[in-house]
Amino acid sequence: MLTSYIHKIFWFLGLVLLQVLILNNVHIGGYATPFLYVYFILKFESGVSRNELMLWGFFLGLVIDIFSNTPGMNTAAAVLLAFVRPLFLRLFAPRDGLENTAPSFKSMGNSPFLKYLIACVFVHHMVLLTIEFFSFTSVSALLLRMIFSTILTVTCIMAFEGIKK
Numbered sequence: 042m043l044t045s046y047i048h049k050i051f052w053f054l055g056l057v058l059l060q061v062l063i064l065n066n067v068h069i070g071g072y073a074t075p076f077l078y079v080y081f082i083l084k085f086e087s088g089v090s091r092n093e094l095m096l097w098g099f100f101l102g103l104v105i106d107i108f109s110n111t112p113g114m115n116t117a118a119a120v121l122l123a124f125v126r127p128l129f130l131r132l133f134a135p136r137d138g139l140e141n142t143a144p145s146f147k148s149m150g151n152s153p154f155l156k157y158l159i160a161c162v163f164v165h166h167m168v169l170l171t172i173e174f175f176s177f178t179s180v181s182a183l184l185l186r187m188i189f190s191t192i193l194t195v196t197c198i199m200a201f202e203g204i205k206k
Contacts, residue, residue: 060105076169
């Protein structure tokens with residue numbers, strides 16, 4: 042149990058450093074920015090309680106907000122993602138269930154995991170970018186940014202999954 046938390050803390054720190062030092066400075070075409078830190082929330086075991094997941098999401102978003110100078114935006118999006126993640130996991134997981142395993146291509150299959158990944162990342166980006174824009178005057182730019190950032194983030198997460206495999 043202790044080694045599990047130590048492993049999570051190292052992943053937490055690694056993804057925060059990667060996001061803050063490198064990925065926050067990547068803006069492809071002015072529309073796409075990868076938010077790879079959501080991978081931390083998405084890879085929790087299926088048996089983790091929603092409260093624990095939301096607490097991890099809160100601290101993850103808070104640390105990202107502190108270093109990115111974005112007051113509460115990442116925190117709100119990460120907590121919402123942690124809240125809806127069990128719903129998406131039940132929706133896209135195979136019928137026999139995951140039985141306390143981490144979601145991945147291997148445990149869920151290619152298509153269900155990809156659907157789970159896209160749905161979760163899109164919800165996170167929808168909340169984060171809507172709070173960032175804080176206006177519906179240019180809905181088309183907001184939608185383009187949501188879609189391109191989701192595609193870029195999902196591509197990065199799939200690359201991570203491929204490397205881990």
